[in-house]
Amino acid sequence: MTEPSPADEGWIDEHHQGVRYGLAGQVLVDEQSAFQRITVIDSERYGKGLLLDGCWMTAERQERHYHESLVHPALCSAEAIERILVIGGGDGGTARECLRHAGVRHLDMVEIDGRVVELSQKHLASLGAGCWNDPRFRLTVGDGIAWAAGCDDASYDVVIVDGSDPAGPAEGLFNRSFFEHCRRILRPGGVFATQSESPEAFREVHIATVLLLQEVFGHADPLYGWVPMYPSGWWSWTFAAIDGPRYKKPDPQRAAAIAAGCEIWSTRWQSGAFEAMPASIERELQT
Amino acid sequence: MTEPSPADEGWIDEHHQGVRYGLAGQVLVDEQSAFQRITVIDSERYGKGLLLDGCWMTAERQERHYHESLVHPALCSAEAIERILVIGGGDGGTARECLRHAGVRHLDMVEIDGRVVELSQKHLASLGAGCWNDPRFRLTVGDGIAWAAGCDDASYDVVIVDGSDPAGPAEGLFNRSFFEHCRRILRPGGVFATQSESPEAFREVHIATVLLLQEVFGHADPLYGWVPMYPSGWWSWTFAAIDGPRYKKPDPQRAAAIAAGCEIWSTRWQSGAFEAMPASIERELQT
Numbered sequence: 001m002t003e004p005s006p007a008d009e010g011w012i013d014e015h016h017q018g019v020r021y022g023l024a025g026q027v028l029v030d031e032q033s034a035f036q037r038i039t040v041i042d043s044e045r046y047g048k049g050l051l052l053d054g055c056w057m058t059a060e061r062q063e064r065h066y067h068e069s070l071v072h073p074a075l076c077s078a079e080a081i082e083r084i085l086v087i088g089g090g091d092g093g094t095a096r097e098c099l100r101h102a103g104v105r106h107l108d109m110v111e112i113d114g115r116v117v118e119l120s121q122k123h124l125a126s127l128g129a130g131c132w133n134d135p136r137f138r139l140t141v142g143d144g145i146a147w148a149a150g151c152d153d154a155s156y157d158v159v160i161v162d163g164s165d166p167a168g169p170a171e172g173l174f175n176r177s178f179f180e181h182c183r184r185i186l187r188p189g190g191v192f193a194t195q196s197e198s199p200e201a202f203r204e205v206h207i208a209t210v211l212l213l214q215e216v217f218g219h220a221d222p223l224y225g226w227v228p229m230y231p232s233g234w235w236s237w238t239f240a241a242i243d244g245p246r247y248k249k250p251d252p253q254r255a256a257a258i259a260a261g262c263e264i265w266s267t268r269w270q271s272g273a274f275e276a277m278p279a280s281i282e283r284e285l286q287t
Numbered sequence: 288m289t290e291p292s293p294a295d296e297g298w299i300d301e302h303h304q305g306v307r308y309g310l311a312g313q314v315l316v317d318e319q320s321a322f323q324r325i326t327v328i329d330s331e332r333y334g335k336g337l338l339l340d341g342c343w344m345t346a347e348r349q350e351r352h353y354h355e356s357l358v359h360p361a362l363c364s365a366e367a368i369e370r371i372l373v374i375g376g377g378d379g380g381t382a383r384e385c386l387r388h389a390g391v392r393h394l395d396m397v398e399i400d401g402r403v404v405e406l407s408q409k410h411l412a413s414l415g416a417g418c419w420n421d422p423r424f425r426l427t428v429g430d431g432i433a434w435a436a437g438c439d440d441a442s443y444d445v446v447i448v449d450g451s452d453p454a455g456p457a458e459g460l461f462n463r464s465f466f467e468h469c470r471r472i473l474r475p476g477g478v479f480a481t482q483s484e485s486p487e488a489f490r491e492v493h494i495a496t497v498l499l500l501q502e503v504f505g506h507a508d509p510l511y512g513w514v515p516m517y518p519s520g521w522w523s524w525t526f527a528a529i530d531g532p533r534y535k536k537p538d539p540q541r542a543a544a545i546a547a548g549c550e551i552w553s554t555r556w557q558s559g560a561f562e563a564m565p566a567s568i569e570r571e572l573q574t
Contacts, residue, residue: 011307018312018331019515020298024305044305200515225563226513226521228306228487233520234513264565272562276512279546279553 012041012049014056016201016231021056023049023229028123033115035169040123046229048123050091052116052164056229060126063093068265069225069273070162070193070237071097072258075104076250076267077241079189080157082106087144087173089162090116092128098160099134100258107137108156112169114141145172148181155185161194166205174209179216183242191247196222196238199281201231207284213240221245222281223273225264248274299328299336301343303488303518308343310336310516315410320402322456327410333516335410337378339403339451343516347413350380355552356512356560357449357480357524358384359545362391363537363554364528366476367444369393374431374460376449377403379415385447386421387545394424395443399456401428432459435468442472448481453492461496466503470529478534483509483525486568488518494571500527508532509568510560512551535561 013022025043032038039051047060058066071094075081081103086094090111098107111117117139120127131137140147148159159182163170172178173194182192192213197206199222206222213220217240227235239247248271255267277285300309312330319325326338334347345353358381362368368390373381377398385394398404404426407414418424427434435446446469450457459465460481469479479500484493486509493509500507504527514522526534535558542554564572 013307013309018310020300020307020309020311022300022307022309024307200513224559226487226519228519228521232513232515234515259566263567266564266566266569268569269563269566272511272559272564275559276556276563277553277559278551279556280550282553282555 012039012043012051014051014054014231019231021229021231023059025049029119033113035113038113038115038119040119049229050120050124053168055165057164058091058093058124058127059229060124062227062229063127064263065225066195066227066235067093067097068262069223069235070094070160070195072262072265073223073237073239073247073250073270074158074160074191074193075101076254077247078158078191079246080187083156084108085110085148085156085159085185087148087159087161087163088112088170089160091120091124092117092131094160094162095131095137096127096129099131099136100261101254102257103254104136108140109137110140110142110144110147112141112143117141145178148178148185151181151185153184154187157187157190159186159190159192163195165197165202174205176212176216179213183217186242189243189246190241192217192240193247194238196236198230198232198234199224199236199278200234206236207281210238210285213238216240217242219245221248221274222277223270224276225273299326299330299338301338301341301518306518308516308518310346312336316406320400322400325400325402325406327406336516337407337411340455342452344451345378345380345411345414346516347411349514349516350414351550352512353482353514353522354380354384355549356510356522357381357447357482359549359552360510360524360526360534360537360557361445361447361478361480362388363541364534365445365478366533367474370443371395372397372435372443372446372472374435374446374448374450375399375457376447378407378411379404379418381447381449382418382424383414383416386418386423387548388541389544390541391423395427396424397427397429397431397434399428399430404428432465435465435472438468438472440471441474444474444477446473446477446479450482452484452489461492463499463503466500470504470527473529476530476533477528479504479527480534481525483523485517485519485521486511486523486565487521493523494568497525497572500525503527504529506532508535508561509564510557511563512560
């Protein structure tokens with residue numbers, strides 16, 4: 001947790017387990033919503049950025065790593081991609097990357113904190129870009145866990161969880177009951193994706209999340225990449241599906257349609273990122 | 288550059304382009320050698336750590352990422368591994384990982400700053416571990432660039448450059464003349480390895496280094512991994528060889544002999560790390 005303050009010599013830091021990661025800049029907004037503390041800053045290195053409860057979430061010039069890694073392995077591999085559910089993702093970056101796929105006809109985004117959406121639309125407009133006005137996009141401000149529980153079976157082709165760490169409003173996004181609903185509401189051939197924390201700074205949560213998804217879905221695999229502003233900079237996203245690890249096989253046509261607009265993601269990068277599991281994590285997942 | 292100081296509320300930071308990465312702890316040593324400022328700290332999260340000229344180099348509980356990534360792709364793939372040259376590497380971690388390979392008969396380490404070796408032996412003893420007393424190990428305190436220029440042709444099976452950023456004493460470790468000598472002193476079937484900076488925080492140096500090594504050796508490929516304490520946490524190592532990209536094909540017997548002792552490296556991890564090239568870097572390397 002941090003105490004971002006414009007008085008601290010111009011640095012805004014996240015503190016985590018005796019480590020701090022700070023950006024030089026100034027605080028633009030620092031307020032308490034009904035759910036969490038929301039801080040918007042303007043940084044020298046990465047432009048405007050967002051913290052929730054003192055933890056770095058995203059920044060204008062450091063958001064592609066996270067959003068491309070979370071979205072494209074799922075959107076390139078699900079059997080169909082007509083109906084998408086995004087839980088969380090209030091900054092708009094995940095919806096924006098999904099809507100780059102022409103096959104998407106309807107995207108529900110369920111974000112618990114409407115104030116995150118409002119502040120992102122105002123200060124981080126490049127994150128959501130055109131998503132807010134896309135006719136395929138529908139925002140619901142509400143509880144994504146209740147939303148998943150209330151959906152009919154087989155409602156979506158892809159379910160994406162874009163939440164923060166498992167504390168505060170995001171805590172329920174990492175348990176069996178929630179994952180079972182996510183599986184239930186997927187159509188056959190569907191793919192589930194979630195951020196799954198750092199294998200270094202949140203090692204136990206990371207391993208527990210992967211193992212639980214493997215139990216619930218039958219097939220789940222973590223992909224390892226980078227988000228420099230998150231604790232340790234080393235991050236993971238985990239993909240799950242009922243009918244085999246189809247998330248490892250991107251559709252060539254869908255991949256080709258988005259490739260030129262990606263900074264990080266490519267079919268090559270993705271195949272490497274699924275393989276780049278550190279030896280000690282691999283041993284622990286196998287036992 | 289940073290100003291590590293025990294008075295700064297107990298934080299020691301590296302500052303880089305409007306970003307700071309700090310560890311909570313205390314400064315044990317802070318002195319100027321003939322070549323650079325050397326700082327040894329004791330941190331809560333990663334144990335004792337080393338900074339050179341205010342930049343994080345290594346720490347007791349965060350050093351495996353770097354050393355395993357640099358050493359094993361080379362030591363597992365060179366045709367022979369009898370004679371090894373390490374340039375830099377004064378903390379001893381690179382030599383330690385090399386000497387885990389039973390096939391190594393002689394290892395020359397040429398470190399410019401003897402004070403780094405002395406302070407590492409005293410404060411970071413687990414880094415070098417048994418290397419300092421291994422009969423196969425020979426330390427020379429001197430200029431690695433001059434050493435490479437002075438070697439006979441085909442002197443080593445593997446040449447490893449374990450230097451700091453291309454400023455100060457390490458500046459000459461990133462240029463054509465030095466790389467040409469590294470190639471010249473390699474035996475046929477030999478492999479060259481160097482840290483090659485961050486594709487995020489040192490993007491231009493990273494790309495220039497890879498391109499230059501491809502020109503000089505004919506074959507060179509970067510591998511992407513993590514060093515949480517380095518700028519952006521996202522790091523690269525580049526491997527080169529004259530007779531094709533043999534560094535991508537680890538010898539199964541050598542790999543099996545070291546696998547159980549590795550935290551990060553495995554043949555699986557390595558194959559992924561060579562593929563996990565971000566799309567924008569791949570485009571730039573191809574043009």
